[in-house]
Amino acid sequence: MTETRTMDRPDRRNILDEAAQGVIGTPMDRPEGKLKVSGTATYAHEYNLPGTAFGVLVRATVPSGRLAHVNETSVADIEGILGVYSDERFLRNPAQGGANEAPVQGTDIDYFGQAVALVVAETFEAARDGATRIQLRLDADDDGVFDPASSPPEAQPDEAVDQGDLSAAMADAAHSIDVTYTTPGHNSAAMEPHCSVAEWQDGNLILRGSYQMLKYNRNEIADAIGIDPAKVRILSPYVGGGFGSKLGIAPEAVAAAIAAKALNRPVCVALTRQQVFENVMRRSESKQRVRLAADKDGKLSGLGHEAWVSNLPEESFAEPVLQATHFLYGGDSRKLDLYLHRVNRICAGSVRAPGEAIGMQILENAMDELAHEAGIDPVELRIRNIPDMHPEKDIPYTSRKMEEALRTGAEAFGWDKRPAKPATRREGEWLVGMGMATAARINMLQASEARVTLKADGTAIVETDMTDIGTGTYSILTQIAAEMLGLPSERVTTILGDTDLPPAAGSGGSWGAASSGSSVFVACEEIRERIAERLDCKPDELTLKDGQAICGNRSTPLADLLDSDICVEGRIESGKLSQKVQSATYGAHFAEVAVNAVTGETRVRRMLGVFGCGRILNEKTARSQCIGGMTWGMGIALHEDLMFDLRDGHLTNRDLAEYHVPVNLDVPQQDVIFIDERDGESSPIQAKGIGELGICGAAAAITNAIFNATGVRVRDYPATLDKIIAEMA
Amino acid sequence: MKTKLIINGQDRALDADPRVTLLDALRNHLGLPGAKKGCDHGQCGACTVIVNGRRVNSCLTLACMHDGDAVTTIEGIGMADDLDPLQQAFVRHDGYQCGYCTPGQICSARAMLDEAEAGWPSFVSEEMDGAIDLSQLSDEEISERMSGNICRCSAYSNIVDAIREIAHEKQGASA
Ligand code: FES
Numbered sequence: 039m040t041e042t043r044t045m046d047r048p049d050r051r052n053i054l055d056e057a058a059q060g061v062i063g064t065p066m067d068r069p070e071g072k073l074k075v076s077g078t079a080t081y082a083h084e085y086n087l088p089g090t091a092f093g094v095l096v097r098a099t100v101p102s103g104r105l106a107h108v109n110e111t112s113v114a115d116i117e118g119i120l121g122v123y124s125d126e127r128f129l130r131n132p133a134q135g136g137a138n139e140a141p142v143q144g145t146d147i148d149y150f151g152q153a154v155a156l157v158v159a160e161t162f163e164a165a166r167d168g169a170t171r172i173q174l175r176l177d178a179d180d181d182g183v184f185d186p187a188s189s190p191p192e193a194q195p196d197e198a199v200d201q202g203d204l205s206a207a208m209a210d211a212a213h214s215i216d217v218t219y220t221t222p223g224h225n226s227a228a229m230e231p232h233c234s235v236a237e238w239q240d241g242n243l244i245l246r247g248s249y250q251m252l253k254y255n256r257n258e259i260a261d262a263i264g265i266d267p268a269k270v271r272i273l274s275p276y277v278g279g280g281f282g283s284k285l286g287i288a289p290e291a292v293a294a295a296i297a298a299k300a301l302n303r304p305v306c307v308a309l310t311r312q313q314v315f316e317n318v319m320r321r322s323e324s325k326q327r328v329r330l331a332a333d334k335d336g337k338l339s340g341l342g343h344e345a346w347v348s349n350l351p352e353e354s355f356a357e358p359v360l361q362a363t364h365f366l367y368g369g370d371s372r373k374l375d376l377y378l379h380r381v382n383r384i385c386a387g388s389v390r391a392p393g394e395a396i397g398m399q400i401l402e403n404a405m406d407e408l409a410h411e412a413g414i415d416p417v418e419l420r421i422r423n424i425p426d427m428h429p430e431k432d433i434p435y436t437s438r439k440m441e442e443a444l445r446t447g448a449e450a451f452g453w454d455k456r457p458a459k460p461a462t463r464r465e466g467e468w469l470v471g472m473g474m475a476t477a478a479r480i481n482m483l484q485a486s487e488a489r490v491t492l493k494a495d496g497t498a499i500v501e502t503d504m505t506d507i508g509t510g511t512y513s514i515l516t517q518i519a520a521e522m523l524g525l526p527s528e529r530v531t532t533i534l535g536d537t538d539l540p541p542a543a544g545s546g547g548s549w550g551a552a553s554s555g556s557s558v559f560v561a562c563e564e565i566r567e568r569i570a571e572r573l574d575c576k577p578d579e580l581t582l583k584d585g586q587a588i589c590g591n592r593s594t595p596l597a598d599l600l601d602s603d604i605c606v607e608g609r610i611e612s613g614k615l616s617q618k619v620q621s622a623t624y625g626a627h628f629a630e631v632a633v634n635a636v637t638g639e640t641r642v643r644r645m646l647g648v649f650g651c652g653r654i655l656n657e658k659t660a661r662s663q664c665i666g667g668m669t670w671g672m673g674i675a676l677h678e679d680l681m682f683d684l685r686d687g688h689l690t691n692r693d694l695a696e697y698h699v700p701v702n703l704d705v706p707q708q709d710v711i712f713i714d715e716r717d718g719e720s721s722p723i724q725a726k727g728i729g730e731l732g733i734c735g736a737a738a739a740i741t742n743a744i745f746n747a748t749g750v751r752v753r754d755y756p757a758t759l760d761k762i763i764a765e766m767a
Numbered sequence: 768m769k770t771k772l773i774i775n776g777q778d779r780a781l782d783a784d785p786r787v788t789l790l791d792a793l794r795n796h797l798g799l800p801g802a803k804k805g806c807d808h809g810q811c812g813a814c815t816v817i818v819n820g821r822r823v824n825s826c827l828t829l830a831c832m833h834d835g836d837a838v839t840t841i842e843g844i845g846m847a848d849d850l851d852p853l854q855q856a857f858v859r860h861d862g863y864q865c866g867y868c869t870p871g872q873i874c875s876a877r878a879m880l881d882e883a884e885a886g887w888p889s890f891v892s893e894e895m896d897g898a899i900d901l902s903q904l905s906d907e908e909i910s911e912r913m914s915g916n917i918c919r920c921s922a923y924s925n926i927v928d929a930i931r932e933i934a935h936e937k938q939g940a941s942a
Pocket residue numbers: 803804805806807808809810811812813814815824825826827
C-alpha cells in the first residue's frame with residue numbers, strides 16, 4: 039500500500055528531533071564510501087557484460103544542414119567493425135531536465151559537434167578508429183546564426199515583471215546603479231563522461247546509464263525509440279557527478295539502444311571528454327543589466343534586472359537568470375525581463391543552479407557597487423533590504439535565515455577588518471581584499487516515492503529509483519529510516535538507481551534530499567503506527583531505539599515483535615502550501631583574495647559560506663555539497679569560459695586542458711557554518727535543498743573581493759588576469 | 768600482442784591490440800575497473816595508477832609498453848573489506864562525493880607521499896633538495912602535488928584533510 043502525504047499545511051512536529059536513535063544530522067560516513075575508495079562502486083561503463091560491443095559517436099562538422107549519406111565502405115576494411123548507425127530517432131541534443139519525452143530527433147544538424155552517427159565494433163579501439171575514418175556527406179545550409187546578439191530576442195513573458203515606475207525611482211534615488219555585466223557559457227564537466235550500456239532481453243531494454251532522474255529518463259528513451267516505457271529498465275546505482283548534465287536522456291543512450299537492438303548484443307557507448315563538452319548541456323552565456331535605486335540609507339525603492347540568454351531553435355529552456363531576483367530584495371518599483379536569442383550552438387540547459395548561479399552573481403555584484411556608491415557596509419546594505427513580504431506576490435516567506443547568515447558570517451570571517459576603501463592593503467606584491475555576497479536559491483518539493491521494509495529480523499531496507507550523484511542520498515535516506523525506525527544505521531540498507539523501484543523525484547534542482555527523504559519519512563511513520571498497534575500503544579508514546587520498541591515501561595526487541603516484514607510505500611507531493619508561501623534557502627559568502635600587483639593573477643586565500651537550508655540531514659555530506667558549490671563559484675569567477683567561434687559556432691575549448699576548472703591548489707581550505715533551522719512549511723522533515731546554494735552568489739563574493747583589493751571591477755566574466763591588469767593603476 | 772604485467776603483485780598475461788592503453792587494459796580486459804577514465808588525454812588524473820613505484824596517467828601509456836612492469840591499482844591498495852589507512856581517511860573526511868575521481872586521487876596521494884619523502888621538490892617548495900619531513904608537509908605542498916587530479920565535485924578541502932592526516936601519522940610511525 040502507498041501512504042501519500044500532500045504538503046497542504048506545515049509540519050512543525052519535528053518528529054525527527056523527537057526520535058531517539060540520534061543518527062539524523064550526524065556526520066555519518068557514507069555507507070557506500072568503502073566501495074568508492076576501493077574503486078568497486080559500479081559506474082555505467084563497468085559492467086563488462088559478456089559479448090559487449092563498443093560504440094563511438096561521430097560528430098557533425100557543419101553547424102547547420104543535414105546528414106545526407108554515411109559511406110559505410112569507408113570503414114569496412116577495419117577489423118572488428120560491426121556496423122555504422124544513423125537514424126531518424128537519434129537525438130539532436132539531450133532532453134531537458136524533467137522533459138519526460140524525447141527532445142528534437144532526426145538527422146538534421148543544428149550545431150557543430152552534434153552526434154550524427156555511431157560506429158560500433160568488437161573493441162573500443164576499432165570503434166574509435168572507425169569513428170575517426172568514417173566518411174559522412176553533410177549537406178550544409180548557410181543560414182546558421184552564430185552570434186546570439188544577431189538574432190532577435192524573444193521575450194519570456196512568464197519572467198517579466200513591470201511594477202511601479204523604475205525610471206522615476208532611478209531619477210529620484212539618492213544613490214543609483216545602472217550596470218551591465220556579461221557571463222560566458224559553462225560546462226558541468228562531471229568527472230564521469232556520460233556512458234550508456236544498452237542490452238535487449240525479450241523485447242525489453244535494459245540501460246545501464248549515468249543518469250540523474252530515472253523516472254523521466256525511462257519515458258524519454260521509450261518515447262525516443264518508440265517503445266512502451268514499461269519495457270525499459272534503467273540502472274544508475276552510481277553516477278560520477280551530474281550537476282545537471284545527466285538530467286535528461288542523452289544522445290549516447292538512444293544510439294546505444296538502437297545499435298544493441300540491431301546487433302542483438304549489448305552495446306556500450308561512452309562519450310569522449312570532447313563529446314561531453316559538445317553533446318551535453320551548456321549553461322547559456324548571459325548579458326545582464328541591473329538597475330538599483332536607493333534612498334540615502336541604502337533602502338531600495340527600485341530594482342531592475344534584465345537578462346539576455348540563448349538556446350537552440352525549438353528548445354524552450356531559457357536560463358532563469360532572474361529566479362532569485364524576484365524574491366530576494368525589496369524595492370517597490372520593479373522591472374524584470376528575460377530574453378532568449380536563438381543560436382546554432384550546443385544546447386543550453388541546466389548546469390548546477392540554473393538561474394541563480396549567474397543571476398545571483400550579477401545581482402550581488404550590483405549590490406556591492408551600490409554599497410560602494412552609497413558608502414554603506416555591504417553586509418548592512420543587504421540586511422536593510424530584506425523584505426517583509428515577497429515584493430512581487432505579496433506572500434510570506436517560509437523560514438528565512440538570511441540575516442543570521444549574514445551576521446554570523448561577518449563575525450566569523452572578521453569582516454570588520456575589511457578596509458572600506460579599495461586598494462589600500464598591500465602585502466609585498468600582493469593586493470589583498472575581502473568581499474561578500476548573499477546566497478539564495480529557490481526551494482521546491484517534488485513528488486517522490488520510496489518503499490521501506492522493516493524486516494522480521496529487525497533490519498530495514500529502503501528502496502527507490504532515486505539517484506546518488508555524489509550528493510549523499512545513500513547516507514541521508516539511511517539516516518532517516520534509521521532514526522524513524524530506531525535502528526543503528528548499519529542495520530538499514532538503501533538501494534537506489536533502478537527504475538523497477540518506486541519512482542523518486544530524482545537528483546535535480548536541489549530537491550532530491552527533501553523530496554525523497556520525505557517519502558521515506560512518510561513510509562516510516564506508517565510503520566511506526568503499525569508497531570504501536572501491535573504493542574497496543576499510541577504512536578506518540580512509542581519509542582524506537584537500537585532495535586527495541588519501548589512503550590511505557592515495556593521494552594520489546596523488534597525481532598520478537600514481528601512475525602513478518604512490514605512493507606510500506608511512502609509518497610510525498612507538493613501541495614497548496616507551495617502557492618501560499620515562498621520557500622527558499624539563504625546564506626552568505628565571504629572571500630579574501632590576493633591579487634598580484636605585477637601580473638593581475640588572483641588567488642583566493644580564504645572562503646567562508648554560512649547557510650540556512652532547513653534541517654541538516656547529514657552534517658558531513660551537507661558540508662561537502664557546500665564546499666563543492668563554493669569551489670564552482672571560484673571557477674565561475676576566475677576560470678570557466680566556454681569559447682565559441684563566431685564564424686561557425688563551434689566550441690574551441692572542448693577539453694579539460696582548455697576549459698579550466700579549479701584544481702586543488704586553486705582552492706584554499708574552506709569553512710562552512712550551518713545555521714540551525716527547521717522549515718516545516720517546506721517539507722515534513724523540515725529540510726530544504728542544499729546542492730546548489732553553495733554556488734549562488736559565490737562568484738560575486740570573489741569578484742567583490744577583487745574590487746576591494748584593487749579597485750578594479752571586471753564586468754565581463756571570468757575575471758582573468760589580463761582583464762584585471764589592464765585596469766590596474 | 769602479448770604482454771606480461773605484474774598487477775597488484777600477481778602475474779597477469781594480456782593479449783590485446785597494441786593500441787590498448789594501460790587504462791583500457793585494466794578496465795576492459797583485466798577486470799579491474801577501479802582506475803577511471805575521465806578524459807583519456809592526461810588532463811584529469813582519474814586514471815592514475817602506480818607503475819614501478821611512480822604515479823602515471825594510465826590513459827597516456829600503451830599497455831604493451833609495460834611488459835614486465837609492476838602496476839599497483841586502487842584494488843591493490845585495499846579492497847572494501849580491508850581498506851588501507853589512506854582509503855579510510857578519505858571515507859572519514861569525505862574526501863569525495865561522486866567517487867569517480869577517488870581511485871585516482873588515492874593512487875596519486877600514495878605515490879605523492881613517497882615523492883615528497885624522497886625529497887622531490889614541487890612548485891611551492893622552499894628548498895630544492897633534501898628529504899621532506901612528512902609530519903611538516905604543508906597544505907600548500909599537498910594541494911600543489913595533488914593538482915593533477917581534478918575533482919569536479921570539488922572535495923579538495925577534504926582530500927587535503929585526509930592526506931594531511933596520513934602524512935603526519937606516517938612520519939610518526941616511521942620515526
Ligand atoms: S583519464 Fe587519464 S588523465 Fe584523464
